[in-house]
Amino acid sequence: MPEPAKCRYTKTHEWxxxxxxxxxxxxxxxxxxxxxxxxxxxxxxxxxxxxxGEAVAVVESVKAAFDIYAPLxxxxxxxxPALAADPAAVNRSATDQGWLYKLTSVDAxxxxxxxxxxxxxxxxxTAA
Amino acid sequence: MxxxxxxxxxxxxxxxxxxxxxEAVLEGVEGxxxxxxxxxGPVPHAVTFGISQEYDAVLAAVxxxxxxxxxxxxxxxxxxxxxHHDGDLTFSLTFPWPTLSDPGLVYKDIHLAAHLxxxxxxxxxxxxxxxxxxxxxxQCFSGPEPKDLVSPxxxxxxxxxxxxxxxxxxxxxxxxxxxxxxxxxxxxxxxVEGLSVSWKALFEPAEPSAAVSARAxxxxxxxxxxxxxxxxx
Numbered sequence: 001m002p003e004p005a006k007c008r009y010t011k012t013h014e015w016x017x018x019x020x021x022x023x024x025x026x027x028x029x030x031x032x033x034x035x036x037x038x039x040x041x042x043x044x045x046x047x048x049x050x051x052x053g054e055a056v057a058v059v060e061s062v063k064a065a066f067d068i069y070a071p072l073x074x075x076x077x078x079x080x081p082a083l084a085a086d087p088a089a090v091n092r093s094a095t096d097q098g099w100l101y102k103l104t105s106v107d108a109x110x111x112x113x114x115x116x117x118x119x120x121x122x123x124x125x126t127a128a
Numbered sequence: 129m130x131x132x133x134x135x136x137x138x139x140x141x142x143x144x145x146x147x148x149x150x151e152a153v154l155e156g157v158e159g160x161x162x163x164x165x166x167x168x169g170p171v172p173h174a175v176t177f178g179i180s181q182e183y184d185a186v187l188a189a190v191x192x193x194x195x196x197x198x199x200x201x202x203x204x205x206x207x208x209x210x211x212h213h214d215g216d217l218t219f220s221l222t223f224p225w226p227t228l229s230d231p232g233l234v235y236k237d238i239h240l241a242a243h244l245x246x247x248x249x250x251x252x253x254x255x256x257x258x259x260x261x262x263x264x265x266x267q268c269f270s271g272p273e274p275k276d277l278v279s280p281x282x283x284x285x286x287x288x289x290x291x292x293x294x295x296x297x298x299x300x301x302x303x304x305x306x307x308x309x310x311x312x313x314x315x316x317x318x319x320v321e322g323l324s325v326s327w328k329a330l331f332e333p334a335e336p337s338a339a340v341s342a343r344a345x346x347x348x349x350x351x352x353x354x355x356x357x358x359x360x361x
Contacts, residue, residue: 013228030228031228036230036232039180039207040180042179055294058179058180060178060180060207061231062207063232063235063289063290064206064207064231064234064289064292065178065205065206065207065289065290065291066228066231066291067292067294127227
């Protein structure tokens, strides 16, 4: 599980964690709580090139579907295969087992410009 | 001061074109808009189903429930279950949804507005509140879900589904006037009245812009009429 302080965040409630070879992306605890019980996750396919801010995934809870945006430009390396059978992992473990997809070829400058944990927490206070 | 809102007047369309127009309005109209569908043909006879539903399961359910009737099956941009449009009053609402928030509360707000609109016209309804349920129903009108609008006898009259995209929301609703003992026109008045009062909106008739119409046409051809979209899973 990535340490929250080592992740970066977006104002659209995605987290991103840069591991040894790729950037792992998911939705934040705040997002999963607001979205509610997740019943389906539609994830981008490996090899797809995505642009920062592009709607690339859909998370559906009972009655509502939410677009999830790419926090960084890059190429999708893999999506979380476990979510097809267990979409509720997004609720149980948004920042670990409920990760959505991994990106490669990301821009370090884009990553550095995302919110830190402290900035994201401050954003939540003002945006709520 | 009421907020200006659009009451979109659109031509009679098939299911794919209706879905495409809703998405184009979601993308291209700011503020609040309300649109009552006019279906092509004397009765619509179309089925729409939720964005994440499995096509084969939908097809099997449709065949079991409505036999071999030939009708378009179109995947919506919103969640929820199967809706057979066979005389329902179908409508869509787009609205600002700037902050990620509980969709259950948004759903409740919309249906509460409808409830108050019907009440103002002397028609009793209630919001269904059975408590927590597990998952969602394959078919939308097989029974009420939390915050659906129901008749005094508890029969589902209005259900809907939501989508949030870039700080805006789309609600697609299906209302059965006969459950409430009303006609389509009175039901339409109730929806407009309820939203006008509850959301402090002043609805003005309008047509979609040329840009929205062009985008809808593009979405109809490229997405909602395509097997790639409708049979994507």
